[in-house]
Amino acid sequence: MAPVDLAGPDDLSFVANPRYLPYVQDSLAGVLLVPESLLDRVPEEIPTIAVEDAHVALYHVLRLLHPEQREPAAVHSTAVIAEDVELGADVTVGPYAVIERGAKIGDRCQILAHAFVGQGVRMGTDSVVHPHATLYDGVIVGDRCIIHSGARVGKEGFGFVWLDGGHRKVPQVGGCVLGDDVEVGCNTTIDRGSIGDTVVGRGTKIDNLVQLGHNDRIGEHVILVSQVGISGSTTIGDGAVLGGQVGVGGHLTIGAGARIGARGGVIGDVPAGETYSGYPARPHRESMRSHAMIAKLGEMFRRIKALEARIPGDD
Amino acid sequence: MAPVDLAGPDDLSFVANPRYLPYVQDSLAGVLLVPESLLDRVPEEIPTIAVEDAHVALYHVLRLLHPEQREPAAVHSTAVIAEDVELGADVTVGPYAVIERGAKIGDRCQILAHAFVGQGVRMGTDSVVHPHATLYDGVIVGDRCIIHSGARVGKEGFGFVWLDGGHRKVPQVGGCVLGDDVEVGCNTTIDRGSIGDTVVGRGTKIDNLVQLGHNDRIGEHVILVSQVGISGSTTIGDGAVLGGQVGVGGHLTIGAGARIGARGGVIGDVPAGETYSGYPARPHRESMRSHAMIAKLGEMFRRIKALEARIPGDD
Amino acid sequence: MAPVDLAGPDDLSFVANPRYLPYVQDSLAGVLLVPESLLDRVPEEIPTIAVEDAHVALYHVLRLLHPEQREPAAVHSTAVIAEDVELGADVTVGPYAVIERGAKIGDRCQILAHAFVGQGVRMGTDSVVHPHATLYDGVIVGDRCIIHSGARVGKEGFGFVWLDGGHRKVPQVGGCVLGDDVEVGCNTTIDRGSIGDTVVGRGTKIDNLVQLGHNDRIGEHVILVSQVGISGSTTIGDGAVLGGQVGVGGHLTIGAGARIGARGGVIGDVPAGETYSGYPARPHRESMRSHAMIAKLGEMFRRIKALEARIPGDD
Numbered sequence: 001m002a003p004v005d006l007a008g009p010d011d012l013s014f015v016a017n018p019r020y021l022p023y024v025q026d027s028l029a030g031v032l033l034v035p036e037s038l039l040d041r042v043p044e045e046i047p048t049i050a051v052e053d054a055h056v057a058l059y060h061v062l063r064l065l066h067p068e069q070r071e072p073a074a075v076h077s078t079a080v081i082a083e084d085v086e087l088g089a090d091v092t093v094g095p096y097a098v099i100e101r102g103a104k105i106g107d108r109c110q111i112l113a114h115a116f117v118g119q120g121v122r123m124g125t126d127s128v129v130h131p132h133a134t135l136y137d138g139v140i141v142g143d144r145c146i147i148h149s150g151a152r153v154g155k156e157g158f159g160f161v162w163l164d165g166g167h168r169k170v171p172q173v174g175g176c177v178l179g180d181d182v183e184v185g186c187n188t189t190i191d192r193g194s195i196g197d198t199v200v201g202r203g204t205k206i207d208n209l210v211q212l213g214h215n216d217r218i219g220e221h222v223i224l225v226s227q228v229g230i231s232g233s234t235t236i237g238d239g240a241v242l243g244g245q246v247g248v249g250g251h252l253t254i255g256a257g258a259r260i261g262a263r264g265g266v267i268g269d270v271p272a273g274e275t276y277s278g279y280p281a282r283p284h285r286e287s288m289r290s291h292a293m294i295a296k297l298g299e300m301f302r303r304i305k306a307l308e309a310r311i312p313g314d315d
Numbered sequence: 316m317a318p319v320d321l322a323g324p325d326d327l328s329f330v331a332n333p334r335y336l337p338y339v340q341d342s343l344a345g346v347l348l349v350p351e352s353l354l355d356r357v358p359e360e361i362p363t364i365a366v367e368d369a370h371v372a373l374y375h376v377l378r379l380l381h382p383e384q385r386e387p388a389a390v391h392s393t394a395v396i397a398e399d400v401e402l403g404a405d406v407t408v409g410p411y412a413v414i415e416r417g418a419k420i421g422d423r424c425q426i427l428a429h430a431f432v433g434q435g436v437r438m439g440t441d442s443v444v445h446p447h448a449t450l451y452d453g454v455i456v457g458d459r460c461i462i463h464s465g466a467r468v469g470k471e472g473f474g475f476v477w478l479d480g481g482h483r484k485v486p487q488v489g490g491c492v493l494g495d496d497v498e499v500g501c502n503t504t505i506d507r508g509s510i511g512d513t514v515v516g517r518g519t520k521i522d523n524l525v526q527l528g529h530n531d532r533i534g535e536h537v538i539l540v541s542q543v544g545i546s547g548s549t550t551i552g553d554g555a556v557l558g559g560q561v562g563v564g565g566h567l568t569i570g571a572g573a574r575i576g577a578r579g580g581v582i583g584d585v586p587a588g589e590t591y592s593g594y595p596a597r598p599h600r601e602s603m604r605s606h607a608m609i610a611k612l613g614e615m616f617r618r619i620k621a622l623e624a625r626i627p628g629d630d
Numbered sequence: 631m632a633p634v635d636l637a638g639p640d641d642l643s644f645v646a647n648p649r650y651l652p653y654v655q656d657s658l659a660g661v662l663l664v665p666e667s668l669l670d671r672v673p674e675e676i677p678t679i680a681v682e683d684a685h686v687a688l689y690h691v692l693r694l695l696h697p698e699q700r701e702p703a704a705v706h707s708t709a710v711i712a713e714d715v716e717l718g719a720d721v722t723v724g725p726y727a728v729i730e731r732g733a734k735i736g737d738r739c740q741i742l743a744h745a746f747v748g749q750g751v752r753m754g755t756d757s758v759v760h761p762h763a764t765l766y767d768g769v770i771v772g773d774r775c776i777i778h779s780g781a782r783v784g785k786e787g788f789g790f791v792w793l794d795g796g797h798r799k800v801p802q803v804g805g806c807v808l809g810d811d812v813e814v815g816c817n818t819t820i821d822r823g824s825i826g827d828t829v830v831g832r833g834t835k836i837d838n839l840v841q842l843g844h845n846d847r848i849g850e851h852v853i854l855v856s857q858v859g860i861s862g863s864t865t866i867g868d869g870a871v872l873g874g875q876v877g878v879g880g881h882l883t884i885g886a887g888a889r890i891g892a893r894g895g896v897i898g899d900v901p902a903g904e905t906y907s908g909y910p911a912r913p914h915r916e917s918m919r920s921h922a923m924i925a926k927l928g929e930m931f932r933r934i935k936a937l938e939a940r941i942p943g944d945d
Binding site: 395411413429431447449451465467470473474475476478481482483484485486488502504506510511524526528530542544546560562564566580582594595597601604605608609611612615618619622625626 | 631632633636643644647649683685686688689692693695696698706708724725726743744760761762778779780811813815816817833835837838839851853855856857874875892893908909921924925927928930931934937938941
């Protein structure tokens with residue numbers, strides 16, 4: 001498979017987005033996957049396969065062409081694993097991985113090179129911890145989770161009180177729980193709860209460089225795109241989608257299925273199902289309208305001046 | 316202890332924020348810590364302990380209930396420590412930690428699993444370097460500092476000149492100095508100075524994923540919330556607080572005690588003691604007023620149009 | 631060498647920016663490098679050396695005063711290197727570095743402590759991988775590249791389809807290619823392509839905590855300042871400069887030589903050579919003008935009210 005502009009006669013390619021239609025004319029691709037909705041915009045002489053959704057078709061085709069390859073399970077001789085750690089069946093532990101005492105690792109998990117698994121961590125089955133990721137003490141990870149390289153899960157939260165001339169750390173005694181099928185991106189940081197847990201629900205996918213604060217409760221099947229930052233004690237409802245670089249204040253609630261446009265800055269609750277954007281985040285249509293009007297402020301000023309000139313004023 | 320909405324009859328809980336008063340009615344908590352200011356808003360039948368500040372009370376109670384546990388000091392057999400490194404008394408070095416030549420580590424420090432301590436690093440007493448953190452060559456760390464997992468301290472700064480058809484790196488020969496009681500969050504990056512040092516003052520707490528540029532001079536007891544980015548050669552005064560995702564331009568000064576609201580984008584100096592927000596950051600009240608007026612721009616346009624209709628114009 | 635405000639009589643210092651002229655008066659520096667354009671603003675009694683560009687002069691002076699020191703090449707006994715790895719001449723491999731099977735490392739490369747180099751990675755000559763950096767399987771790195779501590783290069787992209795009640799990962803089968811002289815900052819994350827490659831062109835310098843999405847095509851000699859985030863399938867032209875915390879949406883094109891001011895949020899294409907800023911990013915002058923007018927909205931409202939009061943309305 002190859003992108004439409006680079007594909008040759010032996011390649012399968014696809015068009016998922018009308019934006020790429022201009023490339024189709026000159027594409028040398030052997031055959032194109034095209035959604036039915038775009039089919040009449042592709043020249044007839046180009047061989048196509050009509051599909052309902054190009055991305056879903058890709059998913060199926062790529063899994064056929066690139067089946068997942070799994071190395072045989074093995075524990076590397078350099079891994080440092082505390083004596084009382086319970087390793088399930090067919091667990092892989094890479095070179096220089098460290099698993100501290102009391103940890104419990106489910107069947108078929110992979111703890112890859114240099115990964116650090118703290119005391120008392122519990123992992124379900126079939127989860128992967130990539131090189132250099134850190135699971136702090138006591139973190140709970142579900143089944144089929146993927147923790148990417150450099151992710152830091154379960155650090156103590158950022159909570160201080162001012163006492164005797166300095167910021168004193170409030171002990172952060174809560175936990176950090178990731179449900180099944182959760183993915184945590186590279187270098188993402190998830191703090192554990194201060195009192196009570198930080199929770200990431202089943203099926204939620206978190207991109208790179210995201211920050212979750214203490215006691216956040218992230219619902220199921222949520223999507224958090226890269227560089228999102230969520231302050232502490234905030235609740236994100238099931239199925240919500242937060243675009244890249246979105247920021248959300250503390251102690252807020254974003255309802256189920258809500259969408260926050262990339263870079264939105266959320267400073268109040270967002271109702272379920274709504275799409276918000278901008279800073280401060282507002283309903284997307286209002287936000288777009290404001291941006292359009294801001295671009296016309298110069299004209300507005302001129303019209304006010306013209307009105308003032310036409311009206312005999314008191315001063 | 317448990318959060319007010321999850322606490323049972325055997326739990327101690329607390330209310331620090333009026334936002335959580337609605338949960339009090341149905342709380343099963345055995346007893347609640349309540350600040351005096353909220354006491355009359357809690358139903359009488361709920362057992363309470365009046366406190367001046369709920370967070371300070373929490374700090375004391377949690378330290379009693381969860382005393383810090385310290386493992387006996389030990390140097391793991393897999394640690395790679397250069398011959399001339401000076402380790403103080405009761406230092407812990409975790410598995411696979413690397414300490415390079417010329418480093419000097421004070422009493423009771425903990426260099427945990429996989430931590431990397433470069434050549435000539437000097438650390439005071441009682442400081443902790445968490446798994447996978449990196450102290451580049453020559454970094455100076457005070458007493459009682461905490462460097463969290465994945466933090467990168469003392470990388471060369473991002474400075475180039477354009478010469479002979481390419482960006483050429485200007486040698487970055489300054490240092491990086493962290494005062495006593497400094498905390499550096501997970502995956503935070505602090506560049507060393509180009510000429511002269513990058514300095515973080517005593518008692519300053521830095522959250523996760525923060526970026527400090529070369530030659531920044533961060534004062535004492537400053538709070539930098541997660542994802543803050545500060546360009547090079549900027550000065551932040553003592554006691555300043557920068558909210559999440561704040562950005563600050565280079566060569567600027569933020570005065571002592573100033574506060575920058577989350578997401579603020581600072582492009583000029585900020586006077587001591589002021590609260591700024593928005594982009595470009597302005598005094599918070601002005602900024603809030605602008606946001607309110609932006610939301611009314613549609614109405615403003617309509618009123619101008621109405622005025623124009625009522626006035627016989629020249630054109 | 632020392633900064634102008636800290637330099638003593640034995641120090642060489644410099645003034646690159648008029649902002650620092652106020653410090654010159656009291657500077658004790660032995661001699662100052664001063665660009666010709668500022669020369670007449672420096673008091674006559676201060677010894678100066680006139681230079682065309684202070685930063686270029688610094689580059690040359692610092693390289694003379696601080697010549698790069700290179701340790702003799704050596705492979706540490708604790709490095710885990712797969713049997714079939716091809717190491718060039720004079721390669722350094724640090725303690726606990728891991729190089730997986732099929733990797734090919736060019737002459738004089740340095741793979742430092744704890745670095746992870748995945749299966750089939752190919753590196754040119756003279757490149758450095760700093761402690762704790764991760765090169766995922768199959769990544770291609772050119773000559774003279776610098777991969778800083780904690781950078782994650784070549785992770786699978788963030789692509790899902792919704793199927794059978796969950797987000798399913800679309801196999802990410804593309805590669806990740808860094809050209810010659812590329813620098814990747816600390817904790818920066820670069821995803822590999824879904825189909826086709828993510829590409830970073832020759833001479834491009836990427837700061838800390840930057841995110842590049844799958845299939846981004848970054849041109850040559852581009853500068854990406856820290857915390858920039860670029861969504862997938864976006865093209866950045868040669869020589870473009872993106873300021874700190876800039877965000878760029880997916881499937882966009884930023885033309886060659888364009889500049890995006892710090893924090894700009896780009897939601898459409900940007901023509902070559904243009905300077906954009908703000909959110910949504912617009913030509914910088916328009917953007918600045920809008921900000922100025924927003925600050926005057928209160929006055930605008932008052933003037934509209936005054937007009938309304940002076941005109942006998944219908945209602």
